[in-house]
Amino acid sequence: MNLFNTILVGLKEVWAHKFRSLLTMLGIILGVASLVGMAAIIKGMENGMKETMIAMGGADKVLLDDQDVPSYQEHLADQAPGRTMVDVQALRRSAPLLRVVSPEMRLEVLLSRAGKYVRPEECCGVWPAVIDMNLHTLEHGRFFTDLDEETAAPVCVIGTGIRDALFGSPEETGREIVPVGELININRQPFTIVGMFAHYEGEQEKRARELAKNQPARPQAGPDRRRGWGHSNWAFRRKNLTVYMPLNTAWIRFRAASGYNNIPDPRLSDIDLKVASLEELEPALQQARNVLMLTHRGIEDFSFRTQENNLDNINQQIRNARLSGGIIAGISLLVGGIGIMNIMLASINERIREIGICKAVGASAPAVFTQILVESVVIALVGALLGVGASYGLVQILSLMSPSANAPVVTAWALLLAVAFSAAVGVLAGIYPAVRAARLNPIQALRYE
Amino acid sequence: MALVELRSVSKIYHLGGEEIRALDDVSLDIHEGEFISIIGPSGSGKSTLMHILGCLDSPTHGTIQLDGRMIQDASTRELAAIRNRKIGFVFQFFNLLPKLSVLQNVELPMIYSGIATRQRHQRALGALQAVDLANRAKHRPSQLSGGQQQRAAIARALVNDPRIIFADEPTGNLDSHTGEAILALFRRLSREGRTIVLVTHDPEIAAVTPRRIEIRDGKIAEKVDLTLAGLDRPPAPAVLAP
Ligand SMILES: Nc1ncnc2c1ncn2[C@@H]1O[C@H](COP(=O)(O)OP(=O)(O)O)[C@@H](O)[C@H]1O
Numbered sequence: 001m002n003l004f005n006t007i008l009v010g011l012k013e014v015w016a017h018k019f020r021s022l023l024t025m026l027g028i029i030l031g032v033a034s035l036v037g038m039a040a041i042i043k044g045m046e047n048g049m050k051e052t053m054i055a056m057g058g059a060d061k062v063l064l065d066d067q068d069v070p071s072y073q074e075h076l077a078d079q080a081p082g083r084t085m086v087d088v089q090a091l092r093r094s095a096p097l098l099r100v101v102s103p104e105m106r107l108e109v110l111l112s113r114a115g116k117y118v119r120p121e122e123c124c125g126v127w128p129a130v131i132d133m134n135l136h137t138l139e140h141g142r143f144f145t146d147l148d149e150e151t152a153a154p155v156c157v158i159g160t161g162i163r164d165a166l167f168g169s170p171e172e173t174g175r176e177i178v179p180v181g182e183l184i185n186i187n188r189q190p191f192t193i194v195g196m197f198a199h200y201e202g203e204q205e206k207r208a209r210e211l212a213k214n215q216p217a218r219p220q221a222g223p224d225r226r227r228g229w230g231h232s233n234w235a236f237r238r239k240n241l242t243v244y245m246p247l248n249t250a251w252i253r254f255r256a257a258s259g260y261n262n263i264p265d266p267r268l269s270d271i272d273l274k275v276a277s278l279e280e281l282e283p284a285l286q287q288a289r290n291v292l293m294l295t296h297r298g299i300e301d302f303s304f305r306t307q308e309n310n311l312d313n314i315n316q317q318i319r320n321a322r323l324s325g326g327i328i329a330g331i332s333l334l335v336g337g338i339g340i341m342n343i344m345l346a347s348i349n350e351r352i353r354e355i356g357i358c359k360a361v362g363a364s365a366p367a368v369f370t371q372i373l374v375e376s377v378v379i380a381l382v383g384a385l386l387g388v389g390a391s392y393g394l395v396q397i398l399s400l401m402s403p404s405a406n407a408p409v410v411t412a413w414a415l416l417l418a419v420a421f422s423a424a425v426g427v428l429a430g431i432y433p434a435v436r437a438a439r440l441n442p443i444q445a446l447r448y449e
Numbered sequence: 450m451a452l453v454e455l456r457s458v459s460k461i462y463h464l465g466g467e468e469i470r471a472l473d474d475v476s477l478d479i480h481e482g483e484f485i486s487i488i489g490p491s492g493s494g495k496s497t498l499m500h501i502l503g504c505l506d507s508p509t510h511g512t513i514q515l516d517g518r519m520i521q522d523a524s525t526r527e528l529a530a531i532r533n534r535k536i537g538f539v540f541q542f543f544n545l546l547p548k549l550s551v552l553q554n555v556e557l558p559m560i561y562s563g564i565a566t567r568q569r570h571q572r573a574l575g576a577l578q579a580v581d582l583a584n585r586a587k588h589r590p591s592q593l594s595g596g597q598q599q600r601a602a603i604a605r606a607l608v609n610d611p612r613i614i615f616a617d618e619p620t621g622n623l624d625s626h627t628g629e630a631i632l633a634l635f636r637r638l639s640r641e642g643r644t645i646v647l648v649t650h651d652p653e654i655a656a657v658t659p660r661r662i663e664i665r666d667g668k669i670a671e672k673v674d675l676t677l678a679g680l681d682r683p684p685a686p687a688v689l690a691p
């Protein structure tokens with residue numbers, strides 16, 4: 001008796017008891033749906049975290065943080081120099097294991113133009129190194145030249161979020177405005193926009209936006225919420241709401257003109273580093289530390305923050321989520337397996353006479369065994385297919401409930417795993433009933449009333 | 450050599466310490482082409498004998514040889530193959546599979562002998578034609594009358610062209626008129642050269658077969674041999690005429 005026939009008979013058996021089969025499959029359906037759903041959520045989480053990490057500058061970025069001096073240096077605390085351009089120059093000169101050193105001087109500003117205002121997430125005086133550091137893409141215009149830096153020129157490069165706020169977004173105006181050459185006021189000082197970055201967005205946002213673009217605009221009641229809070233990854237939102245100016249411009253036009261007792265604060269708000277290679281992270285940091293210990297006269301008021309901690313953290317979270325999801329799915333599948341075994345035992349009890357007849361007309365024990373086992377696997381696999389369908393529904397509901405950047409992603413790998421697991425459960429659950437059916441004595445089966 | 454040779458076969462059941470000899474030292478030969486009835490009162494061991502003859506059951510003692518093959522030391526797998534190819538069963542309660550159509554029921558033995566779908570189909574239809582049931586091929590067993598169901602069961606028993614057919618009280622569940630039609634069918638099959646063993650408790654039914662084996666309390670009590678001649682001679686056609 002060939003396998004195809006056996007499977008067909010198994011399917012018929014499932015179809016003959018639709019409701020009962022469905023109830024039996026429920027465990028498998030739930031198991032598969034939760035396995036695939038969990039895997040999808042975790043994958044979404046992972047994608048979101050990785051995107052965020054890249055949006056913030058990638059894995060090889062090292063932050064140089066301010067830190068309270070250690071307790072044995074308490075008496076030197078008021079002499080702590082903080083992070084200044086001296087450190088930057090020294091690192092550039094003496095720490096060859098660092099590929100990029102990017103100083104940032106952050107300003108609290110308000111941007112305005114023609115009666116429109118926006119408070120940027122980030123307004124900094126920077127070197128061109130910042131592009132490499134924060135993985136920016138300059139799409140329009142140019143970045144700052146040495147001459148801009150030298151003359152502290154009133155020029156700036158903006159992110160698309162600033163453009164959206166001051167000039168109008170493509171969604172509102174229906175066309176892409178490139179305000180290169182336009183004037184804007186930064187704290188009432190006129191600045192010329194010389195460049196604009198690309199629009200940063202996550203994979204999912206991008207897809208949603210392109211979909212919306214291809215569809216005719218639907219009339220919408222109320223305010224436009226599509227670019228509102230909570231809809232996009234904050235890392236991208238922040239990156240789009242950036243204004244950069246030359247470091248010297250920030251220093252001379254803003255910082256030098258203010259300050260306690262008319263003494264301007266020379267400290268930088270950030271020094272970001274990138275190492276030449278991640279394999280040599282440790283020696284590179286050691287080298288940077290040696291240099292900084294010199295410039296800080298031995299006062300340890302700084303520390304390094306690597307993305308490695310971050311990455312470990314992400315991986316740990318993902319591992320935990322996988323484990324708990326796996327356990328839940330495993331339990332569901334186990335319960336499903338027990339259900340299948342139960343129904344198969346009931347089914348062979350019901351069919352003792354049929355099995356006896358089959359044996360009388362020549363069904364061998366292996367043939368009966370295969371038949372029952374295949375039936376069990378068919379139930380499990382049909383359940384798995386329904387579960388896969390259910391998991392798509394589940395994922396849809398989940399992504400409606402949490403429209404974050406971490407949209408769940410159904411992976412082929414998870415589907416395969418779930419189906420394979422179900423098949424295994426079907427086999428395991430079917431073995432015992434199949435053995436019992438195969439061992440059935442045909443006489444007793446025929447005499448069975 | 451006889452088609453079936455039973456030598457000193459006993460079947461002993463133990464029920465709560467009590468020994469039940471369902472068959473007690475039975476020896477018996479069945480030759481090719483014979484039409485035999487096994488007759489005896491209820492509980493005398495007819496079914497047990499038929500099950501052992503049909504390789505459905507194994508004896509406690511004794512040997513059985515079918516078509517030159519010793520059965521008592523065959524594996525269950527070989528027994529299944531022997532039942533499949535050499536033996537056809539007809540039961541009192543028809544024993545058709547209720548979920549399958551009549552045609553599929555008749556195809557069942559061929560499924561286990563691995564015959565291709567097309568050929569299976571044709572042969573099953575042929576067997577149904579032989580029992581005048583081809584027009585009911587697509588019906589479910591429950592949609593047929595008792596006599597039709599039994600004819601379908603006979604078609605199933607015939608379809609693999611077995612060496613011998615065993616029928617256990619084939620008319621026991623039918624009214625007398627239908628029962629006679631079924632008996633007529635068996636007589637026709639016998640005329641066509643089939644070897645048939647008919648188990649019954651009804652002497653009237655046993656009367657249609659040339660050879661009768663009477664069984665009582667597990668023992669063969671009496672043999673009535675209408676041919677009067679040697680067992681190796683086929684039954685005389687004259688006896689079969691009504
Ligand atoms: N599985 C069994 N266990 C115990 N006794 C049995 C079993 N099968 C049959 N018997 C006994 O064997 C005897 C013969 O039974 P059976 O062959 O069915 O008789 P018949 O078919 O002639 O009515 C009966 O007494 C019956 O009770």
Ligand SMILES: [Mg+2]
Pocket residue numbers: 495496497
């Ligand atoms: Mg009986």
